Amino acid sequence: MFRPSHFAAVVLFALFASVVFGITMRETPRRMVRYGLYCFVLFVGSAIVLSWLMFLIAR
Amino acid sequence: MATTQDKKTEAGSGFVYLPLIVGWLVPGAGHFLLRKWGRGALLAASILGMFSIGIAMQGKLYAGAHDILDFLGLAGDLGNGLLYVVSRAAGWGADQVTVTTGDYGTRFLVVAGLLNVIAAVDAHNLRTGRKA
Numbered sequence A: 001m002f003r004p005s006h007f008a009a010v011v012l013f014a015l016f017a018s019v020v021f022g023i024t025m026r027e028t029p030r031r032m033v034r035y036g037l038y039c040f041v042l043f044v045g046s047a048i049v050l051s052w053l054m055f056l057i058a059r
Numbered sequence B: 001m002a003t004t005q006d007k008k009t010e011a012g013s014g015f016v017y018l019p020l021i022v023g024w025l026v027p028g029a030g031h032f033l034l035r036k037w038g039r040g041a042l043l044a045a046s047i048l049g050m051f052s053i054g055i056a057m058q059g060k061l062y063a064g065a066h067d068i069l070d071f072l073g074l075a076g077d078l079g080n081g082l083l084y085v086v087s088r089a090a091g092w093g094a095d096q097v098t099v100t101t102g103d104y105g106t107r108f109l110v111v112a113g114l115l116n117v118i119a120a121v122d123a124h125n126l127r128t129g130r131k132a
Helices: A006-025 A029-058 B004-012 B018-025 B029-033 B037-056 B068-078 B082-090 B100-128
Strands: none
Touching (some): A006 A029, B018 B100, B068 B100
């Protein structure tokens, strides 16, 4: 059984979803890569920000 | 020299829903059918990777719709096409989620199905000429 950490699961999810979003939402390869990277950063970044918010609220 | 009208006529001939259906049944196959090898390979790797990790994490494959959430989960899982059928036949995935990673795995399986639907629609748009 595969048991990644929470963060590893977030990164894997963001990676796969970003690749599909990049390819399907833009037309040229350059714009696909840029949009994929943008989505990846937003996925991981928002997870980190929300995690810190929940940590601070729970204290 | 091919005009815009020629391209539209070419794109509109034949069974335009074939890439959509093939892409839904097998991740990336809709793009392969249109000779978009790189895009198809990346889409297939992403969707198969997400689905495989979901199964490896003991995610739940929805079998029936007892309430609205189950129905939504089943709709997402069905987006995986033949992967869902093969996995159900082989008894992969968990019947009940008992560990935290299993809950994540369930989401991975559902989202893999939804991403596959997006990829199949993209193949359809390429086929109809709506997208380059």
